[in-house]
Amino acid sequence: MRIATGVMAAGMVLALAGTAAAEPAKQPSAAQLKEARQLATEFFSDLKGELQKAIAEGGPTHAVEVCARVAPGIAGELSTHSGWAVGRTALKVRNPRNSPSVRERAVLMAFKQRVEAGEPMKTMESAAVIEEGGRRYLHYMKAIPTKGVCLTCHGETLSPALKKAIDAEYPADAATGFELGELRGAFTFVKPLE
Template sequence: MTMHIRRTLAAAVALAAATGVAVPADRAGAQDAEAADVPQEEVKAARGLVKTFFQELKGELTAAIKEGGPTHAIGVCNEVAPRIGGTLSAESDWSIGRTALRVRNPRNSPSPRERAVLKSFQQRHADGEGFKTMEDVAVIEEGGRRYVHYMKAIPTQEACLACHGTEVKEEVLNAVDENYPADGATGFEKGELRGAFSLVKPLPTN
């Protein structure tokens, strides 16, 4: 799986390098092991990190919207989301980020494996599965090393529509253009897949 060096992942990549267990720059040809091979304690840890990331980011954005509306929230999200991800990465052994099929920040563009998982999330939702517990877990094997890759679906909620919906106000679009000139993340409707949290952790070598 190709790992893009996102702001949200920078601290964890540095940590991995410092400990001598580097996150690969390219895993496009990596082999997925059975999800059953993933230690359940790792899955539990990933779920906990996702919950913390979501709650902290939601709190920051809610406060920003109350203070200055959706326009203010865009600038806050540009700074706060990478900081939260970087802090959680530095405090754990995980590389933590977000990705989507349509991204606002190009640094969050999906790797080939992430794209495949995101498309599978869309299909699972079309088949009737809810986003609340939708996740994907695998062990990635590459270069003789093994990594846990965990992804958790992010649904488009009502609060997302002011900045990501089909009827975004002009002043909000102007703020988006200023912060994200390559934006591709508008036109969403409530209840569809917005993206996913994507976490990677190197497993101990034998």
């Protein structure tokens, strides 16, 4: 129940941060940015560890189960203990619940343009303090590059068994056809400031 509550709260905060702000976004403080970066590193590390473990234990089809069941739990736990709404999003999502908000889509499009201009994704991020509905939020996003291992489940060619597992778990999957080095998506974090 704790994870579900954290995920629901995270969804509400992410939805709040999803509409366009009435005034230009403000920059976060160095301390706020440091906190967001640390959380992004923790989320990436936890998720990567679970995916590597799943692939080692049962191959890519087992990794699909981890993405479907374990990844939301990791995000929920981080949301609960950090006070941030933690999630993943992309322009081409596997899970419709990870579809980008208006603001997230704009950031993803900007990331895509930055990648096309040759900027490395390793340090690509976006951070802003936004005001909405009389409240202030810190919204941080960190680009996710498509790496070699990602292509197993997100590339052009999938094994028949893997395709079947993905279709069973995600009938509306749109997260295939990626190439090495392409923007896969972003980790997204929102924290109420007041």
